[in-house]
Amino acid sequence: GQNIDQPTEMTATEGAIVQINCTYQTSGFNGLFWYQQHAGEAPTFLSYNVLDGLEEKGRFSSFLSRSKGYSYLLLKELQMKDSASYLCAVREDSNYQLIWGAGTKLIIKP
Amino acid sequence: DAGVIQSPRHEVTEMGQEVTLRCKPISGHDYLFWYRQTMMRGLELLIYFNNNVPIDDSGMPEDRFSAKMPNASFSTLKIQPSEPRDSAVYFCASTLEVSGNYGYTFGSGTRLTVV
Numbered sequence A: 001g002q003n004i005d006q007p008t009e010m011t012a013t014e015g016a017i018v019q020i021n022c023t024y025q026t027s028g029f030n031g032l033f034w035y036q037q038h039a040g041e042a043p044t045f046l047s048y049n050v051l052d053g054l055e056e057k058g059r060f061s062s063f064l065s066r067s068k069g070y071s072y073l074l075l076k077e078l079q080m081k082d083s084a085s086y087l088c089a090v091r092e093d094s095n096y097q098l099i100w101g102a103g104t105k106l107i108i109k110p
Numbered sequence B: 001d002a003g004v005i006q007s008p009r010h011e012v013t014e015m016g017q018e019v020t021l022r023c024k025p026i027s028g029h030d031y032l033f034w035y036r037q038t039m040m041r042g043l044e045l046l047i048y049f050n051n052n053v054p055i056d057d058s059g060m061p062e063d064r065f066s067a068k069m070p071n072a073s074f075s076t077l078k079i080q081p082s083e084p085r086d087s088a089v090y091f092c093a094s095t096l097e098v099s100g101n102y103g104y105t106f107g108s109g110t111r112l113t114v115v
Helices: none
Strands: A003-005 A009-013 A018-025 A032-037 A044-049 A053-057 A060-065 A070-075 A084-091 A098-100 A104-109 B005-007 B010-013 B019-024 B031-038 B042-050 B053-056 B065-071 B074-079 B088-095 B110-114
Touching (some): A009 A018, A018 A032, A044 A053, A044 A060, A070 A084, A098 B042, B005 B088, B010 B019, B042 B065, B074 B088
Parallel strands (some): B010 B110
Antiparallel strands (some): A032 A084, A084 A098, A084 A104, B005 B019, B019 B074, B031 B088, B065 B074
């Protein structure tokens, strides 16, 4: 079956680094997305991985291991504004279908 | 670019009433999606369109829900009659392609409360 697992909630300190993990079991794989969603707002696209390895975008990096069905989002130099939910989504094949995780609520403390 | 525009932002209605949610996708985007988000179930895909044609509506919960896309710049999601369990945030999203690294652009959502 289809399944995406993420921790429900994480807490980190301003200025620190945090890693949010995502594991997936899907019938196919054609890319993994990370989205950020602030409370009461829409999800916004952060990153995309389709090949194994690390993709870096400023303070945010995303890693993928297809053989392990595993990804993580790494946030560096945490800021208070990074407090949000982070959603992992897998595209199973070449069509539209995205399978969404439930999201990880990240709480940043001063 | 104004992004994906949804209206209304908030809707409070009584059980049994008809509700219509509206969406204007980003100009040039060929794909439009309607999602529903709740704490219990997360993001659920309801239906999606490609070039104004409904492709997959298997996520529509029941016949009370219907969606249309009469042209490339407008879509509606209608619930008739509405029920309290329909209370959720409804998002519209659009994208240029569904392959490659094109992420979806979401609208600000409509928070629906059915009392």
